[in-house]
Amino acid sequence: MTTLRQALALRSWRAVRLLAGPAGEAATAALRRVELIADVRAPVPTDLQGALLAVAGEIDRDDWHLDVLIRRTAAGGAAGLLIAGTGPIGTAATVVADRLAVTILGTDDPIAGAVALRVHLAQPELERARWVTAVADAVEGAGDTVDAVVTGAAAVLDRSIWLVDSGGNVVVGPTSHPPDPPESAELAAVLAAPESATVGWVLHEVATDHPRGAYLMLRRREHDELAPARAALSVLAVAIAGRLAVQRLSSERDARQRMSLLAELLQPGGPVDPQLPRRMLEQGWRLDGYHEGIRIDVPAAADPVALRPEVLRAFADAGVPAQVVEQGAGWAAWCTFADLPAPKQREAHASAVRRVQWLLRARLPTVMGVGSLQPGAEGLVRSLGEAGDAAKIAATRTAGGHLVQVDRLGLSQLLLAWTRTETFGPAASSLLTPLQDEPALLATLSAYLEAQSSIAETAAILGVHRNTVTARISKAVELLGIDLGDPDERLAVQLACRSVLAQR
Amino acid sequence: MSVSTVGSSRLYPADLDRFLRGAALLGSGGGGEAALFGARLVDQLPSDGLELVSMAEAVAAGLGTVAAVGMIGATSVLTEKLPNGNEIAGSVVAAERWCGRRIDAVMPVEAAGVNAILPVLTAAQLGLPLVDADFTGRALPRFDQLSLVVARPQLLRSATLAQPGGQLLVLDKCSPAELERAVRAYVGHSGGWAGATFGPFPLGELAGAACEGTLARALALGGWLTAEALERLDELAGAVLARGRVIEVVRSQGQQFTRSSFAVAAADGALLRIEAENEYVAAIRDGLPVATSPELICVLDRRTAEPIAVERLRFGDDVQVVALTGPPWWRAEARRLAAVGPRAFGVDLDPVLLSQPGRERDAVDPVASTGERR
Numbered sequence: 076m077t078t079l080r081q082a083l084a085l086r087s088w089r090a091v092r093l094l095a096g097p098a099g100e101a102a103t104a105a106l107r108r109v110e111l112i113a114d115v116r117a118p119v120p121t122d123l124q125g126a127l128l129a130v131a132g133e134i135d136r137d138d139w140h141l142d143v144l145i146r147r148t149a150a151g152g153a154a155g156l157l158i159a160g161t162g163p164i165g166t167a168a169t170v171v172a173d174r175l176a177v178t179i180l181g182t183d184d185p186i187a188g189a190v191a192l193r194v195h196l197a198q199p200e201l202e203r204a205r206w207v208t209a210v211a212d213a214v215e216g217a218g219d220t221v222d223a224v225v226t227g228a229a230a231v232l233d234r235s236i237w238l239v240d241s242g243g244n245v246v247v248g249p250t251s252h253p254p255d256p257p258e259s260a261e262l263a264a265v266l267a268a269p270e271s272a273t274v275g276w277v278l279h280e281v282a283t284d285h286p287r288g289a290y291l292m293l294r295r296r297e298h299d300e301l302a303p304a305r306a307a308l309s310v311l312a313v314a315i316a317g318r319l320a321v322q323r324l325s326s327e328r329d330a331r332q333r334m335s336l337l338a339e340l341l342q343p344g345g346p347v348d349p350q351l352p353r354r355m356l357e358q359g360w361r362l363d364g365y366h367e368g369i370r371i372d373v374p375a376a377a378d379p380v381a382l383r384p385e386v387l388r389a390f391a392d393a394g395v396p397a398q399v400v401e402q403g404a405g406w407a408a409w410c411t412f413a414d415l416p417a418p419k420q421r422e423a424h425a426s427a428v429r430r431v432q433w434l435l436r437a438r439l440p441t442v443m444g445v446g447s448l449q450p451g452a453e454g455l456v457r458s459l460g461e462a463g464d465a466a467k468i469a470a471t472r473t474a475g476g477h478l479v480q481v482d483r484l485g486l487s488q489l490l491l492a493w494t495r496t497e498t499f500g501p502a503a504s505s506l507l508t509p510l511q512d513e514p515a516l517l518a519t520l521s522a523y524l525e526a527q528s529s530i531a532e533t534a535a536i537l538g539v540h541r542n543t544v545t546a547r548i549s550k551a552v553e554l555l556g557i558d559l560g561d562p563d564e565r566l567a568v569q570l571a572c573r574s575v576l577a578q579r
Numbered sequence: 580m581s582v583s584t585v586g587s588s589r590l591y592p593a594d595l596d597r598f599l600r601g602a603a604l605l606g607s608g609g610g611g612e613a614a615l616f617g618a619r620l621v622d623q624l625p626s627d628g629l630e631l632v633s634m635a636e637a638v639a640a641g642l643g644t645v646a647a648v649g650m651i652g653a654t655s656v657l658t659e660k661l662p663n664g665n666e667i668a669g670s671v672v673a674a675e676r677w678c679g680r681r682i683d684a685v686m687p688v689e690a691a692g693v694n695a696i697l698p699v700l701t702a703a704q705l706g707l708p709l710v711d712a713d714f715t716g717r718a719l720p721r722f723d724q725l726s727l728v729v730a731r732p733q734l735l736r737s738a739t740l741a742q743p744g745g746q747l748l749v750l751d752k753c754s755p756a757e758l759e760r761a762v763r764a765y766v767g768h769s770g771g772w773a774g775a776t777f778g779p780f781p782l783g784e785l786a787g788a789a790c791e792g793t794l795a796r797a798l799a800l801g802g803w804l805t806a807e808a809l810e811r812l813d814e815l816a817g818a819v820l821a822r823g824r825v826i827e828v829v830r831s832q833g834q835q836f837t838r839s840s841f842a843v844a845a846a847d848g849a850l851l852r853i854e855a856e857n858e859y860v861a862a863i864r865d866g867l868p869v870a871t872s873p874e875l876i877c878v879l880d881r882r883t884a885e886p887i888a889v890e891r892l893r894f895g896d897d898v899q900v901v902a903l904t905g906p907p908w909w910r911a912e913a914r915r916l917a918a919v920g921p922r923a924f925g926v927d928l929d930p931v932l933l934s935q936p937g938r939e940r941d942a943v944d945p946v947a948s949t950g951e952r953r
Contacts, residue, residue: 146866
């Protein structure tokens with residue numbers, strides 16, 4: 076909102092002088108419009124609320140007409156009066172101006188002054204229009220993806236724009252430096268208090284049925300007004316909501332296709348449709364080669380269709396090429412190898428899959444079961460069955476990061492059965508007594524031993540730093556007084572960990 | 580010759596002071612200095628007073644013709660070019676001789692300021708009855724602002740002018756505009772002022788074309804608007820527009836007369852602007868017109884209650900500005916009002932009249948009375 080005082084500071088109003096009436100702090104009446112009349116004898120509008128009354132013609136500065144004009148300016152509720160000429164006005168008019176609290180300004184060209192002020196007052200609207208038009212154009216020219224729309228809008232506005240979820244996680248937007256990606260904590264703080272003007276953000280909710288919600292955030296520059304940015308984001312939000320809806324629609328259609336295809340494949344007695352192999356190929360699924368089934372379960376409240384992109388991203392980030400199909404309360408996924416992979420390669424792959432689970436658990440309470448490598452179409456069905464069983468076991472296994480790989484299940488089940496005997500149980504408890512009050516140490520030690528004494532692996536599973544794992548292991552070793560280099564001792568401790576954790 | 584009718588007013592020598600003050604008030608800042616002929620009038624007034632004969636009484640008494648008398652020209656020159664005291668009487672006699680008819684009575688042309696006094700003097704000198712009726716009811720500067728010209732212009736055909744040096748000028752068979760042009764031209768080139776006689780007019784034909792009772796009003800006004808009454812004026816009647824000091828005086832040459840603009844900083848904080856020609860024409864309080872001609876706007880010395888004329892009002896004067904109801908004759912019709920309203924003086928305002936005679940105090944600034952802006 077512009078005040079008379081601010082107007083006087085405008086560059087386009089350099090020629091305007093204060094002649095009489097309230098000035099400085101007092102001249103804070105809000106200016107919204109300019110009323111221009113020809114001369115002192117012209118009729119004065121009766122409603123001048125929020126207006127500057129500008130008189131184009133010459134005015135006798137000692138004349139009673141000026142008094143009457145001041146009077147009408149005051150009666151109409153105008154913010155001020157702009158007259159021709161910058162010379163001082165008469166004593167009488169000065170008294171009247173002070174008395175009626177009318178600020179009188181003078182300039183050699185009142186019409187130019189009025190026009191300049193009108194332009195200035197229209198500036199916010201112009202700015203808004205500029206932003207909205209720019210975004211509309213960007214949306215028009217951008218592709219069908221949300222990423223393209225957000226990136227396009229950010230480019231035309233020359234501002235950083237992010238699409239984030241309610242947790243402050245960046246869904247779309249620059250993540251490299253520059254342009255200075257925000258911390259998710261920072262985004263979360265803005266989401267919590269969207270109206271706080273000090274944070275330098277403009278926030279707009281995107282209408283979506285996504286479980287985590289979606290918000291557009293724009294980082295304001297120092298002199299950015301709020302209104303234009305808000306208007307621009309509201310336009311962008313509508314465009315994004317539209318694309319999200321289309322995306323959702325198409326992904327649901329795809330999901331239905333995938334799900335029915337998988338259901339046919341898994342049908343007891345084998346597939347009946349002779350076209351099935353062709354349809355699977357169209358989906359990009361290979362039946363030949365070796366398959367490793369992976370079952371990911373999530374709580375029933377989660378929407379597997381909506382969350383599938385996150386699962387895909389986790390696989391991609393971990394470098395695991397996999398097919399992912401919505402199935403029940405979770406996903407059926409599998410990796411296909413053309414040939415039976417070498418042990419070293421399988422080891423790397425297993426580690427990558429563990430990383431997938433770790434990445435997923437950062438956001439979702441997932442449980443993962445991994446089947447064994449099996450050849451051919453029947454092999455895929457069998458491996459997926461194993462994965463399902465493994466997932467059920469993983470649901471109760473915290474030590475492995477809710478991940479069970481069926482390759483190791485046979486041995487572990489055997490050992491587990493033994494460690495639960497009445498003789499071993501108390502012995503295991505007494506062996507681990509020093510760690511009784513250190514659950515973190517026990518969990519870390521257990522995970523470390525499960526991860527084949529790999530510090531990096533353990534860190535990945537627990538989601539802590541490697542150094543933390545090293546420190547905890549050293550402390551646990553010190554407390555227990557054992558040597559993990561000794562295979563006998565290591566085995567004993569690992570079994571004890573299994574036993575103790577199983578008892579809990 | 581005397582006319583005896585019950586209820587008529589009389590002007591006694593003892594009433595002279597208040598009569599002079601009343602005449603000055605009716606001048607609304609113009610009309611010349613009434614007190615100038617005060618001393619002379621004391622000598623001339625009969626000790627049992629002079630009767631102010633109303634029009635009805637004059638007609639009833641069978642008076643046939645009346646001459647309207649006064650001085651014409653710049654009143655300020657009266658003190659430089661002194662009168663011999665017989666100019667107007669001389670012009671009456673000349674008019675009688677020119678038209679060959681007896682003049683039965685005299686009346687003022689303009690019963691305000693010095694022109695309220697001179698007809699009384701003339702009546703006393705000539706021993707003629709003084710009819711209390713005039714053509715202005717207050718001070719007004721031009722011939723087209725005479726009630727006779729507004730109502731019955733065909734009656735004003737002649738004027739007889741007399742100068743202190745004895746020169747006489749008789750104008751006849753002229754329209755009022757021609758008469759004014761000729762008179763002004765003559766006066767302007769022959770010393771600034773002249774004693775004048777208009778008419779004679781048949782008394783019966785003046786009904787409805789003259790302001791009646793103005794001399795009596797002068798007597799009454801001068802009686803109550805005294806220094807003692809000044810501070811109680813609110814209760815008395817007329818609207819007090821401002822009490823304060825003159826803070827600005829601007830004088831400029833207008834089309835015909837000098838234009839003046841005064842600003843009075845009122846003690847209550849308001850600013851009163853007064854626009855004037857020969858008389859005070861309009862009063863504008865804080866940008867709001869509060870009184871205009873034909874109402875009387877009087878600027879009084881705050882200490883003595885003496886009216887201050889337009890040409891004598893100075894920066895720093897401590898004054899009280901009062902508005903009094905103007906002559907009823909002018910207020911009666913829109914056409915009459917137009918002839919004497921502010922626009923007739925070049926002030927482009929609509930006439931602002933005090934609400935009701937006798938209830939003049941209502942005409943106060945509605946904005947200022949609420950104390951606040953809006």
